[in-house]
Amino acid sequence: GAGVSQTPSNKVTEKGKYVELRCDPISGHTALYWYRQSLGQGPEFLIYFQGTGAADDSGLPNDRFFAVRPEGSVSTLKIQRTERGDSAVYLCASSQNKADTQYFGPGTRLTVL
């Protein structure tokens, strides 16, 4: 079946702009995760949804970052007033239930100029 999809694959924006990154999980997966990966590092946890609710948002770096999953399927990660330090690959993953194997999407490469 279809895997996790993410759009756009690449996003270039200017400092101070607002961006939205979309994730479409594997059908039927109730858990959805956002991670951020910088060059040479492992993925860093941002937020985890169980259904429509954010069960753990402890990884969001500050209040410029926000994510939603209004219908328990597609999720959008929103970044306000982007900074150059936000440049990274943003990975989305989904799993059937919490703590089950997580399957990753191809990522969105965000570049803030």
Add this chain to the structure above:
Amino acid sequence: QKEVEQNSGPLSVPEGAIASLNCTYSDRGSQSFFWYRQYSGKSPELIMFIYSNGDKEDGRFTAQLNKASQYVSLLIRDSQPSDSATYLCAVNPSGNTGKLIFGQGTTLQVKP
């Protein structure tokens, strides 16, 4: 101390040899452990998971877990050039959360 530690490498082995990748973690209550492979420019893909102490084998791959030592490893037998990638160790920490804590990854180079 980082929560999950891996030697960044690169680890270089000849084709056909056994590659041994190691990972330590700090949260003693961690319950599940994962190895992901990541090719350059691609997203992580699951190789193996392990929950219980001991060894778990899947084809050329063996995961080993020692909770007392807070240590998990991945052995790759008969290494192939196509195994050249970064291997990420990930831990599901205690606290009833689904998140994974990743190490920085070990780069493996298999030379023909």
